[in-house]
Amino acid sequence: MxxxxxxxxxxxxxxxxxxxxxxxxxxxxxxxxxxxxxxxxxxxxxxxxxxxxxxxxxxxxxxxxxxxxxxxxxxxxxDHELIEAASALFQNELHVAEPILKGRLREQPTDVAAIRMLAELAARIGRLTDSENLLRRAVELAPGFGAARANLATVLYKQNRFGDAIEQLNLVLADEPDDPSSSNLKAAALGRIGGYEEAVQLYEELTRRFPDHAKLHMSHGHILKTVGRQEDSIAAYRAALAAEPALGEVWWSLANLKTVRFTGMDVDAMQAALDSSAASAEDRYHLHFALGKAMEDTGQWEPSFRHYAEGNRLRKAELDYDMADMSGLVDAIIARFIPDFLAARAGQGHAARDPIFILGMPRAGSTLIEQILASHPQVEGTMELPDIPAMALREGRDSGGGPRGWVDAIADMTSERLAELGAEYLDHTRIQRKTDRPLFIDKLPNNWTYLGFIHLILPNATIIDARRDPMDCCFSNFRQHFARGQAFSYDLADMGGYYADYVRLMRHFDTVLPGRVHRVIHERLVDDPEGEVRRLLDHIGLPFDPACLRFHENDRAVRTASSEQVRRPINRDGMDRWRHYDAWLGPLRDALGDVAKTWPE
Structure with missing residues (x-):
């Protein structure tokens, strides 16, 4: 068988x-x-x-x-495991998602979906370098994984690496040319490196495709404002309001042009939006800042102050700012940068004299100084560059320190390392330079806390301190909502303390590095433009050029809140405005202390 x-x-x-x-x-x-x-x-x-x-x-x-x-x-x-992790991420239960994803990747290290999700988790807790590394691994394994590549572009953008972000976005858009979110991010990145013409074209295309998307119209308005197309900018903001009348950020964007006077209908619309239960906290503080400007324009000082105060109160509640931290940082810098420490490092760093740093308080006239200098044929204007703080904070983190870590880290740096950092700054900022002019401007006001760092890595760079009457300057900040940063500016006492710390540090450097910093007093510049400009150019080592006095004719792009003001001849608008609000400014005056009493220095 x-x-x-x-x-x-x-x-x-x-x-x-x-x-x-x-x-x-x-x-x-x-x-x-x-x-x-x-x-x-x-x-x-x-x-x-x-x-x-x-x-x-x-x-x-x-x-x-x-x-x-x-x-x-x-x-x-x-995949049930990844569904569980995704659900935890959606609910922001990161402590639940993290062990699931790490366990998955121990077993299956090439699971690009899990890699991307872990990268998102890392980005949410501020570990951007870790997130970037994970996403690079994901796109290395799966180059066509467009969502991971788009995430990588976002993480690069958040690290102020705008050119790298655009490189990734170009790859995404090559495969998905109609992807609106990637086009939007690319336009924003282009705006950060001076690619304004292409950014405007992208926003024009996006607003045609999505005419009811209010925030696209708003972003379009921002870039049009930057390039000086004010009427087109206003039209874009109005288009945003037609799509979403209660969007507070657009009302503030109109107010922030500084030249728009709101109508009675505008005020009624803003008040209606403010009274609506649907208004978000973000809408509310933007609306209060805009209404403060509207009341100010009609001389209603007490209602104006109430709106400014409420807008600041709401914004401050979202932020974590401690005035003592800033004072502690200034103490640490003063203790570190003593004459012996500086003398031992004299002549070190990178020898280039290309950068001109304009620093100080926001709203102190730095944009005016920038516009004047950028009208000189040997000076290129860029924007407020984030590179110096990013580099200093990175050095502090790498040495195991916190926000003050760079102050200790710099003490251990060799002359070679200081020169490397100077070269790194020049390399990173090269993408911002569009001409062959030998000098360029970095006008980030907050660089005042990094003055010692700048001096050591770029000893031949020019440093200009833009100084304005403390009451005028601080109240101007109180009236201003900043798109990001400036957490000190949403409380009168915090602001006065911040200004006092700034003056204290600048006095220290005037003592230990006499003549290193050239100070431009805004009021003196307004009273004697030619004399102050000549003194400024002499300090930089440049010949006087009459174009510097015709700065308002310069059609360069300007990204700051003063963009429209510097497109007019020099004037006294905005000076002494704080006096209308003097009755409510006691906390500011007390916090300023002797700084207010001894002005002008």
Whole structure:
């Protein structure tokens, strides 16, 4: 009797996957055949696609491997473990999501969906470098994973690496040219490196495609304001309000032009939006700042102050600012930058004299100084560059310190390291330079806390302190809502303390580095423009040029709140405005102390 052949026993999907995993390192072709069988039976098995990608790469079939990785991403919506992690991320339960994702990646280190989710988690807690590294790994494994590449562009943008972000966005848009979020981010990044013409074109295209998207119209308005197209900017802001009448940021954007006077209908619309239960906290503080400006324009000082005060109160509640931290930082800098410390490092750093740093308080006239200098044929204006704080804080973090860490880290730096940092600054800012002019401006006001850092890494750079009457300057800040940063400016006492610390540090550097910093007093510049400009140019080592007195004719792009003001001849508008509000400014005057009493210095 002939023996009958028995059929091979059926195995489960789990067993088949286990066989493929064991077989893959030594025999990827056999593993791939097994994985193809699994996918034929159960195509939603993401791990089968992921293992198939590994097998295909081992067999030299790279493009097919990339396609398999993308299919694994698509099928991950059926993966219960990743669904749990995604749900936790959606609910911001990061402590739940993190162990799930790390456990997954220990078992399956090439799971690009899990890598992307862990990168998102890292970004949320501020670990941008970790997030970037994870996302680079994801797009290395799956170059066509557009969502991960778009996330990478966002993380690069948040690190102020705008050119790198654009490079990634170009790759995303090459595959998905109609992706509006990537086009929007690219336009924003272009605006940060001076690519204004292309940014305007992108926003024009986006607002045509999405005419009811209020924030796109608002972003369009911002870039039009920057390039000096004020009427077009106003039209864009009004288009945003037509789409979303209660959007507080747009009302503030109109107010922030400084030249728009609101109508009675505008005030009624803002008040109605403020009274609406649907208004968000962000809408509310923007509306209060805008209404403060509207009341101010009609001389209603007490209602104006009430709106400014409430806008500041709401904004301050969102921020974590401690005046004692700033005073402690200034104390640490003064203790570090003593004559012996500076003398031991004389002549070190990078020798370039290209940068002109304009620093000091916001709203102190720095944009006017920048516009004057950028009208000189040997000076290029850029914008408020984030590079110096980013570099200093990185050095502090790398040495294990907190926000003050750079003050200690710089003490241990060799002359070679100081020169490297100067070269790094010049390299990073090169993307901002559009002309062959030998000198360029970095006018980030907050660089005053990094003055010692700047001096050591770029000892030949020009440093200008833009100084304005303390009451005028501080109240101007109180009236201003800043798009980001300036957490000190939403409380009168905090503001006075911040100004006093700034003056205290500048006095210290005047003592230990006499003549290093050239001070421009705003009121003196207004009273004697030619005399002050000549003194400024002499300090930089430049010949006088009459174009500097015709700065308002310069059509360069200006990104700050003073953009429209510096497009007019020099004037006294805005000076002494605080006097209308004097009755409510006691906390500011008390915090300023002797600084207010001894003005002008």
């Amino acid at each position: 002939t023996a009958r052949t028995q059929p091979a026993p059926a195995i489960s999907i789990a067993e088949a996957l286990s066989f493929a995993r064991r077989t893959l390192p030594a025999n990827p072709a056999v593993a791939l055949a097994q994985l193809r069988e699994i996918i034929a039976v159960q195509p939603e098995t993401a791990e089968a696609h992921r293992l198939a990608a590994l097998a295909l790469r081992k067999l030299g079939r790279t493009e097919e491997g990339e396609a398999a990785d993308l299919e694994a991403v698509r099928q991950s919506i059926h």
